[in-house]
Amino acid sequence: MRGLGKLTLYNLKLYLREPMASFFTLLYAPMMLVLFGSIYGNEPSPMFGGRGTVDVSVPAYIALVIVTVGLISIPIGTASRRETGVLRRFRATPLRPLTYLVADVAVYFAVTALGVLLLVATGKIGFHLKFQGNVLSVALGFILGMSAFTALGYVVAGLSPSGRAAQAIGMFVAFPFMFLSGATVPLEALPAGVRSVAQFIPLTHVVTLLRGLWTGGSWGSFGKEIAVLVGVLVVGVAVSAQTFRWE
Amino acid sequence: MAVLEVAGLRKAYGPVVAVDGVSFAVEAGEIFGIVGPNGAGKTTALECVEGLRRPDAGQIRVLGLDPQADGPALRERIGVQLQQAALPDRLKVWEALDLFSSFYLRPADPKALLDRLGLTASAKTPVSKLSGGQRQRAHIAMALINQPELVFFDELTTGLDPQARRVTWDLVRDVRSEGKTVVLTTHLMEEAERLCDRVAILDHGQIVALDTPAGLVRRYAPEERLSFTATPPCPLQVLKALDGVTKVESEGDRITVLGTHPQLVGQVVTALTASGVAFQDLHTAQATLDDVFLTLTGRQIRD
Numbered sequence: 001m002r003g004l005g006k007l008t009l010y011n012l013k014l015y016l017r018e019p020m021a022s023f024f025t026l027l028y029a030p031m032m033l034v035l036f037g038s039i040y041g042n043e044p045s046p047m048f049g050g051r052g053t054v055d056v057s058v059p060a061y062i063a064l065v066i067v068t069v070g071l072i073s074i075p076i077g078t079a080s081r082r083e084t085g086v087l088r089r090f091r092a093t094p095l096r097p098l099t100y101l102v103a104d105v106a107v108y109f110a111v112t113a114l115g116v117l118l119l120v121a122t123g124k125i126g127f128h129l130k131f132q133g134n135v136l137s138v139a140l141g142f143i144l145g146m147s148a149f150t151a152l153g154y155v156v157a158g159l160s161p162s163g164r165a166a167q168a169i170g171m172f173v174a175f176p177f178m179f180l181s182g183a184t185v186p187l188e189a190l191p192a193g194v195r196s197v198a199q200f201i202p203l204t205h206v207v208t209l210l211r212g213l214w215t216g217g218s219w220g221s222f223g224k225e226i227a228v229l230v231g232v233l234v235v236g237v238a239v240s241a242q243t244f245r246w247e
Numbered sequence: 248m249a250v251l252e253v254a255g256l257r258k259a260y261g262p263v264v265a266v267d268g269v270s271f272a273v274e275a276g277e278i279f280g281i282v283g284p285n286g287a288g289k290t291t292a293l294e295c296v297e298g299l300r301r302p303d304a305g306q307i308r309v310l311g312l313d314p315q316a317d318g319p320a321l322r323e324r325i326g327v328q329l330q331q332a333a334l335p336d337r338l339k340v341w342e343a344l345d346l347f348s349s350f351y352l353r354p355a356d357p358k359a360l361l362d363r364l365g366l367t368a369s370a371k372t373p374v375s376k377l378s379g380g381q382r383q384r385a386h387i388a389m390a391l392i393n394q395p396e397l398v399f400f401d402e403l404t405t406g407l408d409p410q411a412r413r414v415t416w417d418l419v420r421d422v423r424s425e426g427k428t429v430v431l432t433t434h435l436m437e438e439a440e441r442l443c444d445r446v447a448i449l450d451h452g453q454i455v456a457l458d459t460p461a462g463l464v465r466r467y468a469p470e471e472r473l474s475f476t477a478t479p480p481c482p483l484q485v486l487k488a489l490d491g492v493t494k495v496e497s498e499g500d501r502i503t504v505l506g507t508h509p510q511l512v513g514q515v516v517t518a519l520t521a522s523g524v525a526f527q528d529l530h531t532a533q534a535t536l537d538d539v540f541l542t543l544t545g546r547q548i549r550d
Protein backbone atom coordinates (compact mmCIF):
# COMPACT_ATOMS: atom_id res chain seq x y z
CA MET A 1 0.00 0.00 0.00
CA ARG A 2 3.01 2.30 -0.47
CA GLY A 3 1.90 5.71 -1.74
CA LEU A 4 -1.64 5.40 -0.35
CA GLY A 5 -1.44 8.36 2.02
CA LYS A 6 0.00 10.87 -0.44
CA LEU A 7 -2.20 9.69 -3.28
CA THR A 8 -5.30 10.09 -1.12
CA LEU A 9 -4.17 13.54 0.00
CA TYR A 10 -3.48 14.82 -3.51
CA ASN A 11 -6.59 13.21 -5.02
CA LEU A 12 -8.59 15.03 -2.37
CA LYS A 13 -6.87 18.34 -3.12
CA LEU A 14 -7.35 17.83 -6.85
CA TYR A 15 -11.05 17.08 -6.36
CA LEU A 16 -11.57 20.23 -4.32
CA ARG A 17 -9.67 22.27 -6.92
CA GLU A 18 -12.24 21.37 -9.60
CA PRO A 19 -14.82 24.15 -9.21
CA MET A 20 -17.69 22.24 -10.86
CA ALA A 21 -17.08 19.04 -8.95
CA SER A 22 -16.77 20.72 -5.57
CA PHE A 23 -19.82 22.93 -6.20
CA PHE A 24 -22.10 20.03 -7.08
CA THR A 25 -20.72 17.80 -4.34
CA LEU A 26 -20.58 20.27 -1.49
CA LEU A 27 -22.85 23.23 -2.13
CA TYR A 28 -25.63 22.22 -4.52
CA ALA A 29 -27.72 20.16 -2.08
CA PRO A 30 -27.41 22.65 0.81
CA MET A 31 -28.44 25.44 -1.61
CA MET A 32 -31.50 23.46 -2.73
CA LEU A 33 -32.37 22.88 0.89
CA VAL A 34 -32.15 26.60 1.64
CA LEU A 35 -34.26 27.37 -1.43
CA PHE A 36 -37.06 24.88 -0.77
CA GLY A 37 -36.80 25.29 2.99
CA SER A 38 -37.44 29.02 2.59
CA ILE A 39 -40.44 28.37 0.35
CA TYR A 40 -42.12 25.54 2.25
CA GLY A 41 -40.60 25.86 5.72
CA ASN A 42 -40.30 22.78 7.94
CA GLU A 43 -43.80 22.69 9.39
CA PRO A 44 -45.42 19.25 9.84
CA SER A 45 -47.27 18.32 6.65
CA PRO A 46 -49.96 15.68 6.14
CA MET A 47 -48.35 14.71 2.81
CA PHE A 48 -45.25 13.49 4.66
CA GLY A 49 -47.12 11.81 7.49
CA GLY A 50 -46.69 14.75 9.81
CA ARG A 51 -43.04 15.54 9.01
CA GLY A 52 -41.73 18.77 7.56
CA THR A 53 -40.40 19.33 4.04
CA VAL A 54 -36.83 19.80 5.28
CA ASP A 55 -37.01 16.67 7.47
CA VAL A 56 -37.99 14.63 4.42
CA SER A 57 -35.67 16.41 1.99
CA VAL A 58 -32.41 15.98 3.87
CA PRO A 59 -32.18 12.16 3.66
CA ALA A 60 -33.38 12.34 0.03
CA TYR A 61 -30.74 14.93 -0.82
CA ILE A 62 -28.09 12.63 0.66
CA ALA A 63 -29.00 10.30 -2.20
CA LEU A 64 -28.64 13.28 -4.54
CA VAL A 65 -25.07 13.86 -3.41
CA ILE A 66 -24.36 10.14 -3.77
CA VAL A 67 -25.61 9.99 -7.36
CA THR A 68 -23.75 13.17 -8.30
CA VAL A 69 -20.42 11.80 -7.16
CA GLY A 70 -21.11 8.23 -8.27
CA LEU A 71 -22.48 8.77 -11.76
CA ILE A 72 -20.85 12.09 -12.69
CA SER A 73 -17.62 12.70 -10.76
CA ILE A 74 -16.30 9.14 -10.84
CA PRO A 75 -16.85 8.51 -14.57
CA ILE A 76 -15.45 11.91 -15.59
CA GLY A 77 -12.50 11.69 -13.21
CA THR A 78 -11.51 8.17 -14.13
CA ALA A 79 -12.11 8.34 -17.88
CA SER A 80 -10.36 11.67 -18.30
CA ARG A 81 -7.34 10.49 -16.31
CA ARG A 82 -7.23 7.50 -18.59
CA GLU A 83 -7.65 9.62 -21.72
CA THR A 84 -4.99 12.18 -20.85
CA GLY A 85 -2.47 9.51 -19.87
CA VAL A 86 -2.30 10.16 -16.13
CA LEU A 87 -3.13 6.51 -15.44
CA ARG A 88 -0.41 5.36 -17.88
CA ARG A 89 2.10 7.49 -16.00
CA PHE A 90 1.09 5.91 -12.69
CA ARG A 91 1.35 2.48 -14.25
CA ALA A 92 5.01 3.14 -15.05
CA THR A 93 5.72 3.38 -11.30
CA PRO A 94 5.64 0.60 -8.67
CA LEU A 95 2.25 1.91 -7.45
CA ARG A 96 -0.07 -1.09 -7.12
CA PRO A 97 -3.41 -0.94 -8.92
CA LEU A 98 -5.19 -1.81 -5.67
CA THR A 99 -3.53 1.12 -3.90
CA TYR A 100 -4.67 3.43 -6.67
CA LEU A 101 -8.22 2.15 -6.39
CA VAL A 102 -8.35 2.37 -2.60
CA ALA A 103 -7.12 5.99 -2.65
CA ASP A 104 -9.60 6.87 -5.38
CA VAL A 105 -12.58 5.31 -3.60
CA ALA A 106 -11.54 6.79 -0.25
CA VAL A 107 -11.55 10.29 -1.72
CA TYR A 108 -14.94 9.88 -3.38
CA PHE A 109 -16.38 8.62 -0.10
CA ALA A 110 -14.73 11.48 1.80
CA VAL A 111 -16.03 14.28 -0.45
CA THR A 112 -19.50 12.74 -0.48
CA ALA A 113 -19.50 12.47 3.30
CA LEU A 114 -18.36 16.08 3.51
CA GLY A 115 -21.24 17.13 1.24
CA VAL A 116 -23.66 15.21 3.48
CA LEU A 117 -22.28 16.87 6.62
CA LEU A 118 -22.73 20.33 5.08
CA LEU A 119 -26.28 19.39 4.09
CA VAL A 120 -27.18 18.18 7.56
CA ALA A 121 -25.56 21.21 9.18
CA THR A 122 -27.57 23.50 6.90
CA GLY A 123 -30.77 21.70 7.90
CA LYS A 124 -29.95 21.86 11.62
CA ILE A 125 -28.84 25.47 11.67
CA GLY A 126 -31.37 26.87 9.23
CA PHE A 127 -34.50 24.78 9.71
CA HIS A 128 -34.45 22.86 13.02
CA LEU A 129 -33.98 19.58 11.17
CA LYS A 130 -35.38 16.64 13.16
CA PHE A 131 -33.60 13.31 13.37
CA GLN A 132 -35.17 10.28 15.01
CA GLY A 133 -32.83 7.59 13.76
CA ASN A 134 -29.57 6.07 14.85
CA VAL A 135 -26.45 7.80 13.52
CA LEU A 136 -24.55 4.56 13.01
CA SER A 137 -27.49 3.00 11.19
CA VAL A 138 -27.84 5.99 8.83
CA ALA A 139 -24.06 5.98 8.27
CA LEU A 140 -24.26 2.32 7.25
CA GLY A 141 -27.14 3.10 4.89
CA PHE A 142 -25.03 5.87 3.37
CA ILE A 143 -22.10 3.49 2.94
CA LEU A 144 -24.28 0.88 1.24
CA GLY A 145 -25.81 3.40 -1.18
CA MET A 146 -22.48 5.06 -1.89
CA SER A 147 -20.78 1.70 -2.48
CA ALA A 148 -23.40 0.66 -5.02
CA PHE A 149 -23.12 3.97 -6.89
CA THR A 150 -19.33 4.01 -6.73
CA ALA A 151 -19.32 0.62 -8.43
CA LEU A 152 -21.77 1.93 -11.06
CA GLY A 153 -19.52 4.95 -11.59
CA TYR A 154 -16.53 2.74 -12.43
CA VAL A 155 -18.75 0.74 -14.78
CA VAL A 156 -19.66 3.92 -16.69
CA ALA A 157 -15.97 4.95 -16.71
CA GLY A 158 -14.93 1.56 -18.03
CA LEU A 159 -17.53 1.59 -20.79
CA SER A 160 -16.83 5.17 -21.91
CA PRO A 161 -14.27 5.67 -24.65
CA SER A 162 -13.32 9.17 -23.48
CA GLY A 163 -13.75 11.71 -20.69
CA ARG A 164 -16.40 13.57 -22.69
CA ALA A 165 -18.29 10.37 -23.38
CA ALA A 166 -18.15 9.53 -19.67
CA GLN A 167 -19.59 12.94 -18.84
CA ALA A 168 -22.38 12.54 -21.40
CA ILE A 169 -23.29 8.99 -20.36
CA GLY A 170 -23.04 9.79 -16.65
CA MET A 171 -25.35 12.79 -16.95
CA PHE A 172 -27.72 10.98 -19.28
CA VAL A 173 -28.21 8.34 -16.60
CA ALA A 174 -27.93 10.59 -13.55
CA PHE A 175 -30.55 13.20 -14.42
CA PRO A 176 -33.56 10.87 -14.77
CA PHE A 177 -32.33 9.13 -11.62
CA MET A 178 -32.28 12.41 -9.73
CA PHE A 179 -35.75 13.50 -10.73
CA LEU A 180 -37.65 10.20 -10.84
CA SER A 181 -36.30 8.57 -7.69
CA GLY A 182 -37.58 10.97 -5.08
CA ALA A 183 -34.07 12.34 -4.50
CA THR A 184 -35.04 15.83 -5.70
CA VAL A 185 -38.84 15.94 -5.65
CA PRO A 186 -40.40 13.67 -2.98
CA LEU A 187 -42.08 10.59 -4.45
CA GLU A 188 -45.28 11.56 -2.60
CA ALA A 189 -45.51 14.62 -4.84
CA LEU A 190 -45.03 12.67 -8.08
CA PRO A 191 -47.82 11.04 -10.16
CA ALA A 192 -48.51 7.33 -9.61
CA GLY A 193 -47.10 6.46 -13.05
CA VAL A 194 -43.74 7.95 -12.17
CA ARG A 195 -43.78 6.18 -8.82
CA SER A 196 -44.09 2.79 -10.47
CA VAL A 197 -41.23 3.60 -12.87
CA ALA A 198 -39.20 4.73 -9.87
CA GLN A 199 -39.09 1.17 -8.56
CA PHE A 200 -36.72 0.30 -11.41
CA ILE A 201 -34.27 3.05 -10.54
CA PRO A 202 -31.59 1.97 -8.05
CA LEU A 203 -31.42 5.46 -6.57
CA THR A 204 -35.04 5.17 -5.42
CA HIS A 205 -33.95 2.42 -3.06
CA VAL A 206 -31.22 4.61 -1.63
CA VAL A 207 -33.81 7.33 -1.00
CA THR A 208 -36.30 4.94 0.59
CA LEU A 209 -33.66 3.30 2.77
CA LEU A 210 -32.18 6.59 3.98
CA ARG A 211 -35.55 8.22 4.61
CA GLY A 212 -36.61 5.15 6.56
CA LEU A 213 -33.44 4.93 8.65
CA TRP A 214 -33.59 8.69 9.23
CA THR A 215 -36.88 8.33 11.07
CA GLY A 216 -35.72 5.36 13.11
CA GLY A 217 -36.83 2.56 10.79
CA SER A 218 -35.10 -0.80 11.29
CA TRP A 219 -32.95 -2.51 8.66
CA GLY A 220 -35.28 -5.51 8.76
CA SER A 221 -38.07 -3.55 7.09
CA PHE A 222 -35.96 -2.67 4.04
CA GLY A 223 -35.22 -6.13 2.66
CA LYS A 224 -36.04 -5.17 -0.92
CA GLU A 225 -33.91 -2.00 -0.84
CA ILE A 226 -30.94 -3.81 0.68
CA ALA A 227 -31.23 -6.65 -1.83
CA VAL A 228 -31.32 -4.26 -4.81
CA LEU A 229 -28.37 -2.19 -3.60
CA VAL A 230 -26.23 -5.20 -2.71
CA GLY A 231 -27.09 -6.63 -6.12
CA VAL A 232 -26.05 -3.41 -7.88
CA LEU A 233 -22.85 -3.39 -5.85
CA VAL A 234 -21.90 -6.98 -6.67
CA VAL A 235 -22.72 -6.70 -10.37
CA GLY A 236 -21.06 -3.28 -10.55
CA VAL A 237 -17.83 -4.52 -9.00
CA ALA A 238 -17.78 -7.56 -11.29
CA VAL A 239 -18.42 -5.53 -14.45
CA SER A 240 -16.03 -2.72 -13.56
CA ALA A 241 -13.27 -5.22 -12.77
CA GLN A 242 -13.74 -6.53 -16.32
CA THR A 243 -13.98 -3.16 -18.05
CA PHE A 244 -11.39 -1.13 -16.11
CA ARG A 245 -8.52 -0.02 -18.36
CA TRP A 246 -5.35 1.93 -17.62
CA GLU A 247 -5.24 3.31 -21.18
CA MET B 248 28.11 -5.35 -18.78
CA ALA B 249 24.74 -5.26 -20.52
CA VAL B 250 21.96 -3.68 -18.43
CA LEU B 251 19.41 -4.35 -21.12
CA GLU B 252 19.15 -7.24 -23.55
CA VAL B 253 16.47 -7.67 -26.18
CA ALA B 254 16.34 -10.68 -28.50
CA GLY B 255 13.84 -11.31 -31.27
CA LEU B 256 11.31 -8.80 -29.97
CA ARG B 257 8.08 -8.76 -31.94
CA LYS B 258 4.83 -6.91 -31.39
CA ALA B 259 1.87 -6.54 -33.73
CA TYR B 260 -1.38 -4.60 -33.40
CA GLY B 261 -3.80 -6.61 -35.47
CA PRO B 262 -2.36 -6.59 -38.98
CA VAL B 263 0.20 -3.87 -38.19
CA VAL B 264 3.56 -5.36 -37.23
CA ALA B 265 5.03 -2.51 -35.17
CA VAL B 266 8.20 -4.27 -34.04
CA ASP B 267 9.46 -7.10 -36.19
CA GLY B 268 12.29 -9.15 -34.72
CA VAL B 269 14.41 -6.58 -32.95
CA SER B 270 17.57 -7.53 -31.00
CA PHE B 271 20.02 -5.24 -29.23
CA ALA B 272 21.90 -4.82 -25.97
CA VAL B 273 22.64 -1.68 -23.99
CA GLU B 274 25.80 -1.40 -21.93
CA ALA B 275 25.97 0.17 -18.47
CA GLY B 276 26.72 3.88 -18.54
CA GLU B 277 26.00 4.55 -22.19
CA ILE B 278 23.47 6.77 -23.92
CA PHE B 279 21.77 4.50 -26.39
CA GLY B 280 19.52 5.96 -29.06
CA ILE B 281 16.73 4.38 -31.05
CA VAL B 282 16.22 6.53 -34.11
CA GLY B 283 13.64 6.20 -36.82
CA PRO B 284 10.84 7.95 -38.67
CA ASN B 285 7.26 8.26 -37.33
CA GLY B 286 5.65 4.89 -36.93
CA ALA B 287 8.95 2.99 -37.06
CA GLY B 288 8.07 1.19 -33.83
CA LYS B 289 10.31 3.07 -31.38
CA THR B 290 7.68 3.62 -28.70
CA THR B 291 6.38 0.09 -29.02
CA ALA B 292 9.85 -1.36 -28.57
CA LEU B 293 10.63 0.91 -25.63
CA GLU B 294 7.35 0.25 -23.85
CA CYS B 295 7.78 -3.51 -24.25
CA VAL B 296 11.15 -3.10 -22.54
CA GLU B 297 9.58 -1.01 -19.77
CA GLY B 298 6.95 -3.68 -19.20
CA LEU B 299 4.06 -1.44 -20.26
CA ARG B 300 3.21 -3.47 -23.35
CA ARG B 301 3.25 -7.22 -23.70
CA PRO B 302 5.42 -8.49 -26.56
CA ASP B 303 4.13 -11.18 -28.91
CA ALA B 304 7.52 -12.86 -29.01
CA GLY B 305 11.11 -12.40 -27.92
CA GLN B 306 13.17 -12.24 -24.74
CA ILE B 307 13.78 -9.11 -22.71
CA ARG B 308 16.05 -8.77 -19.68
CA VAL B 309 16.28 -5.39 -18.00
CA LEU B 310 18.71 -5.10 -15.06
CA GLY B 311 18.49 -8.88 -14.95
CA LEU B 312 14.69 -8.82 -14.61
CA ASP B 313 11.82 -9.89 -16.83
CA PRO B 314 9.61 -6.80 -17.36
CA GLN B 315 6.40 -8.85 -17.48
CA ALA B 316 7.09 -11.16 -14.54
CA ASP B 317 9.00 -8.73 -12.29
CA GLY B 318 7.13 -5.51 -13.13
CA PRO B 319 7.00 -3.81 -9.71
CA ALA B 320 10.62 -4.70 -8.86
CA LEU B 321 11.77 -3.38 -12.22
CA ARG B 322 9.76 -0.18 -12.04
CA GLU B 323 11.42 0.51 -8.69
CA ARG B 324 14.77 0.70 -10.49
CA ILE B 325 14.03 2.34 -13.85
CA GLY B 326 13.03 5.90 -14.68
CA VAL B 327 10.50 6.46 -17.41
CA GLN B 328 9.42 9.43 -19.49
CA LEU B 329 6.61 8.43 -21.81
CA GLN B 330 5.74 9.95 -25.17
CA GLN B 331 2.02 9.87 -24.36
CA ALA B 332 1.35 10.60 -20.70
CA ALA B 333 0.32 13.39 -18.42
CA LEU B 334 0.27 14.57 -14.84
CA PRO B 335 -3.01 15.83 -13.38
CA ASP B 336 -3.57 19.40 -14.67
CA ARG B 337 -4.16 21.07 -11.35
CA LEU B 338 -1.32 19.35 -9.52
CA LYS B 339 1.61 21.66 -8.75
CA VAL B 340 5.11 20.65 -9.77
CA TRP B 341 6.38 20.07 -6.24
CA GLU B 342 3.19 18.19 -5.33
CA ALA B 343 3.68 15.88 -8.28
CA LEU B 344 7.22 15.21 -7.16
CA ASP B 345 6.11 14.69 -3.56
CA LEU B 346 3.44 12.26 -4.77
CA PHE B 347 5.75 10.29 -7.04
CA SER B 348 8.45 10.10 -4.37
CA SER B 349 5.93 8.31 -2.13
CA PHE B 350 5.65 5.47 -4.67
CA TYR B 351 9.30 4.46 -4.28
CA LEU B 352 11.49 2.92 -1.61
CA ARG B 353 14.51 5.20 -2.07
CA PRO B 354 13.36 8.55 -3.42
CA ALA B 355 15.81 11.33 -4.27
CA ASP B 356 15.63 14.67 -2.47
CA PRO B 357 12.82 16.49 -4.33
CA LYS B 358 14.22 19.97 -3.59
CA ALA B 359 17.63 19.16 -5.02
CA LEU B 360 16.03 17.58 -8.07
CA LEU B 361 13.85 20.63 -8.76
CA ASP B 362 16.90 22.81 -8.43
CA ARG B 363 18.97 20.72 -10.78
CA LEU B 364 16.23 20.78 -13.41
CA GLY B 365 15.74 24.52 -13.12
CA LEU B 366 12.21 24.10 -11.77
CA THR B 367 12.57 25.73 -8.36
CA ALA B 368 10.85 28.92 -9.55
CA SER B 369 7.95 26.94 -11.02
CA ALA B 370 7.60 24.54 -8.08
CA LYS B 371 4.22 26.02 -7.15
CA THR B 372 2.93 26.25 -10.72
CA PRO B 373 0.16 23.83 -11.73
CA VAL B 374 1.40 21.35 -14.31
CA SER B 375 -1.09 22.64 -16.90
CA LYS B 376 0.40 26.15 -16.73
CA LEU B 377 3.98 25.10 -17.52
CA SER B 378 5.69 25.92 -20.80
CA GLY B 379 6.57 23.03 -23.09
CA GLY B 380 10.17 22.97 -21.93
CA GLN B 381 9.24 23.23 -18.26
CA ARG B 382 6.68 20.46 -18.60
CA GLN B 383 9.25 18.20 -20.22
CA ARG B 384 11.68 18.95 -17.39
CA ALA B 385 8.93 18.12 -14.90
CA HIS B 386 8.54 14.76 -16.63
CA ILE B 387 12.31 14.27 -16.39
CA ALA B 388 12.06 15.02 -12.67
CA MET B 389 9.41 12.29 -12.25
CA ALA B 390 11.67 9.92 -14.18
CA LEU B 391 14.60 10.62 -11.86
CA ILE B 392 12.79 10.75 -8.50
CA ASN B 393 13.56 7.11 -7.68
CA GLN B 394 17.31 7.43 -8.37
CA PRO B 395 17.01 4.95 -11.23
CA GLU B 396 19.90 2.96 -12.63
CA LEU B 397 18.43 3.03 -16.12
CA VAL B 398 16.36 5.86 -17.60
CA PHE B 399 14.12 5.79 -20.68
CA PHE B 400 13.28 8.96 -22.58
CA ASP B 401 10.75 8.65 -25.40
CA GLU B 402 10.86 11.66 -27.77
CA LEU B 403 12.14 13.90 -25.00
CA THR B 404 12.70 16.99 -27.14
CA THR B 405 9.89 16.68 -29.68
CA GLY B 406 8.04 19.99 -29.83
CA LEU B 407 10.74 21.96 -28.03
CA ASP B 408 12.45 24.98 -29.56
CA PRO B 409 16.20 24.70 -30.31
CA GLN B 410 17.14 26.56 -27.13
CA ALA B 411 15.07 24.28 -24.85
CA ARG B 412 16.34 21.29 -26.81
CA ARG B 413 19.95 22.18 -26.02
CA VAL B 414 19.15 22.59 -22.32
CA THR B 415 17.52 19.17 -22.37
CA TRP B 416 20.52 17.57 -24.06
CA ASP B 417 22.74 18.91 -21.29
CA LEU B 418 20.39 17.42 -18.71
CA VAL B 419 20.59 14.03 -20.39
CA ARG B 420 24.40 14.23 -20.39
CA ASP B 421 24.27 15.08 -16.66
CA VAL B 422 22.15 12.03 -16.00
CA ARG B 423 24.68 9.83 -17.73
CA SER B 424 27.62 11.45 -15.96
CA GLU B 425 26.10 10.27 -12.67
CA GLY B 426 26.67 6.75 -13.89
CA LYS B 427 23.13 6.05 -15.05
CA THR B 428 22.38 4.37 -18.34
CA VAL B 429 20.10 6.24 -20.74
CA VAL B 430 17.97 4.79 -23.53
CA LEU B 431 16.22 7.38 -25.67
CA THR B 432 14.24 7.55 -28.86
CA THR B 433 14.18 10.40 -31.31
CA HIS B 434 13.39 11.07 -34.92
CA LEU B 435 16.00 13.82 -35.00
CA MET B 436 19.22 12.53 -36.48
CA GLU B 437 21.06 15.54 -35.14
CA GLU B 438 19.97 14.72 -31.61
CA ALA B 439 21.13 11.13 -31.92
CA GLU B 440 24.44 12.25 -33.36
CA ARG B 441 25.14 14.81 -30.62
CA LEU B 442 23.89 12.83 -27.66
CA CYS B 443 24.21 9.10 -28.20
CA ASP B 444 27.17 6.81 -27.77
CA ARG B 445 25.48 4.23 -29.94
CA VAL B 446 22.48 4.43 -32.21
CA ALA B 447 20.10 1.80 -33.53
CA ILE B 448 18.31 2.91 -36.68
CA LEU B 449 14.81 1.48 -36.72
CA ASP B 450 12.69 1.40 -39.85
CA HIS B 451 9.42 -0.48 -40.36
CA GLY B 452 9.94 -2.30 -37.07
CA GLN B 453 13.42 -3.56 -37.87
CA ILE B 454 16.89 -2.42 -36.91
CA VAL B 455 18.63 -1.56 -40.17
CA ALA B 456 21.91 -0.49 -38.58
CA LEU B 457 23.45 -0.22 -35.11
CA ASP B 458 26.76 1.44 -34.25
CA THR B 459 28.34 4.61 -32.90
CA PRO B 460 27.27 7.68 -34.89
CA ALA B 461 30.81 7.99 -36.29
CA GLY B 462 30.87 4.30 -37.14
CA LEU B 463 27.56 4.56 -38.97
CA VAL B 464 28.77 7.53 -40.99
CA ARG B 465 32.09 5.77 -41.80
CA ARG B 466 30.27 2.71 -42.97
CA TYR B 467 27.20 4.02 -44.77
CA ALA B 468 28.06 7.59 -45.77
CA PRO B 469 31.83 7.80 -45.78
CA GLU B 470 32.07 10.59 -48.32
CA GLU B 471 33.30 13.99 -47.41
CA ARG B 472 31.93 16.85 -49.44
CA LEU B 473 34.23 19.69 -50.44
CA SER B 474 33.05 22.67 -52.35
CA PHE B 475 34.62 25.87 -53.67
CA THR B 476 34.24 28.46 -56.42
CA ALA B 477 36.81 28.86 -59.16
CA THR B 478 36.94 30.91 -62.34
CA PRO B 479 36.66 28.55 -65.32
CA PRO B 480 38.28 26.75 -66.92
CA CYS B 481 38.78 24.32 -64.05
CA PRO B 482 40.58 20.99 -64.64
CA LEU B 483 37.67 18.74 -63.61
CA GLN B 484 39.40 15.69 -65.11
CA VAL B 485 42.44 16.23 -62.87
CA LEU B 486 40.19 16.34 -59.80
CA LYS B 487 38.30 13.23 -60.86
CA ALA B 488 41.55 11.34 -61.22
CA LEU B 489 42.61 12.06 -57.62
CA ASP B 490 42.90 9.13 -55.26
CA GLY B 491 39.64 8.46 -53.38
CA VAL B 492 37.52 10.98 -55.28
CA THR B 493 34.19 9.46 -56.21
CA LYS B 494 32.39 12.31 -57.84
CA VAL B 495 32.93 15.85 -59.11
CA GLU B 496 30.00 18.13 -59.79
CA SER B 497 30.00 21.63 -61.19
CA GLU B 498 27.23 24.13 -61.21
CA GLY B 499 28.14 27.54 -62.62
CA ASP B 500 31.43 28.44 -60.99
CA ARG B 501 30.78 26.26 -57.92
CA ILE B 502 32.53 22.93 -57.89
CA THR B 503 31.78 20.10 -55.46
CA VAL B 504 34.12 17.18 -54.93
CA LEU B 505 32.98 14.05 -53.12
CA GLY B 506 35.51 11.59 -51.82
CA THR B 507 36.62 9.27 -49.09
CA HIS B 508 40.37 9.92 -48.92
CA PRO B 509 41.44 11.13 -45.45
CA GLN B 510 43.50 13.90 -47.07
CA LEU B 511 40.82 14.93 -49.55
CA VAL B 512 41.20 18.65 -48.85
CA GLY B 513 44.99 18.63 -49.12
CA GLN B 514 44.91 16.69 -52.35
CA VAL B 515 42.38 18.96 -53.99
CA VAL B 516 44.13 22.14 -52.89
CA THR B 517 47.50 20.83 -54.12
CA ALA B 518 46.01 19.85 -57.47
CA LEU B 519 44.32 23.21 -57.93
CA THR B 520 47.47 25.14 -57.02
CA ALA B 521 49.57 23.00 -59.33
CA SER B 522 47.16 23.74 -62.18
CA GLY B 523 47.27 27.43 -61.37
CA VAL B 524 43.54 27.67 -60.63
CA ALA B 525 42.44 30.47 -58.31
CA PHE B 526 39.78 29.20 -55.92
CA GLN B 527 37.69 30.84 -53.19
CA ASP B 528 35.05 30.16 -50.59
CA LEU B 529 36.18 26.62 -49.87
CA HIS B 530 34.38 24.58 -47.29
CA THR B 531 33.91 20.95 -46.36
CA ALA B 532 31.04 19.03 -44.86
CA GLN B 533 31.08 15.64 -43.22
CA ALA B 534 28.18 13.31 -43.94
CA THR B 535 25.63 13.08 -41.13
CA LEU B 536 23.25 10.44 -39.84
CA ASP B 537 20.69 11.96 -42.19
CA ASP B 538 22.87 10.78 -45.07
CA VAL B 539 23.22 7.39 -43.38
CA PHE B 540 19.46 7.05 -43.22
CA LEU B 541 19.15 8.08 -46.85
CA THR B 542 21.73 5.48 -47.90
CA LEU B 543 20.07 2.74 -45.86
CA THR B 544 16.45 3.35 -46.79
CA GLY B 545 16.59 5.43 -49.96
CA ARG B 546 14.49 8.15 -48.40
CA GLN B 547 14.75 11.12 -46.08
CA ILE B 548 13.79 10.48 -42.47
CA ARG B 549 11.18 13.25 -42.64
CA ASP B 550 9.42 11.76 -45.68
Ligand SMILES: Nc1ncnc2c1ncn2[C@@H]1O[C@H](COP(=O)(O)OP(=O)(O)OP(=O)(O)O)[C@@H](O)[C@H]1O
Binds near residue numbers: 263285286287288402
Ligand atom coordinates in the same frame (compact mmCIF):
# COMPACT_ATOMS: atom_id res chain seq x y z
N1 LIG C 1 -1.77 0.96 -29.19
C1 LIG C 1 -1.70 0.79 -30.53
N2 LIG C 1 -2.71 0.22 -31.21
C2 LIG C 1 -2.64 0.04 -32.54
N3 LIG C 1 -1.61 0.40 -33.31
C3 LIG C 1 -0.56 0.97 -32.70
C4 LIG C 1 -0.55 1.20 -31.29
N4 LIG C 1 0.61 1.79 -30.96
C5 LIG C 1 1.30 1.92 -32.10
N5 LIG C 1 0.61 1.43 -33.15
C6 LIG C 1 1.08 1.37 -34.55
O1 LIG C 1 2.32 0.71 -34.55
C7 LIG C 1 3.24 1.35 -35.39
C8 LIG C 1 4.45 1.78 -34.60
O2 LIG C 1 4.06 2.79 -33.69
P1 LIG C 1 5.04 3.40 -32.61
O3 LIG C 1 4.26 4.38 -31.81
O4 LIG C 1 5.73 2.33 -31.87
O5 LIG C 1 6.08 4.17 -33.54
P2 LIG C 1 7.11 5.31 -33.19
O6 LIG C 1 8.36 4.95 -33.88
O7 LIG C 1 7.19 5.52 -31.72
O8 LIG C 1 6.47 6.57 -33.89
P3 LIG C 1 6.53 8.12 -33.48
O9 LIG C 1 7.83 8.64 -33.97
O10 LIG C 1 5.39 8.72 -34.24
O11 LIG C 1 6.37 8.21 -32.01
C9 LIG C 1 2.49 2.49 -36.05
O12 LIG C 1 2.03 2.03 -37.30
C10 LIG C 1 1.35 2.74 -35.11
O13 LIG C 1 0.23 3.22 -35.82
Ligand SMILES: [Mg+2]
Binds near residue numbers: 290401402
Ligand atom coordinates in the same frame (compact mmCIF):
# COMPACT_ATOMS: atom_id res chain seq x y z
MG1 LIG D 1 6.90 7.07 -30.52
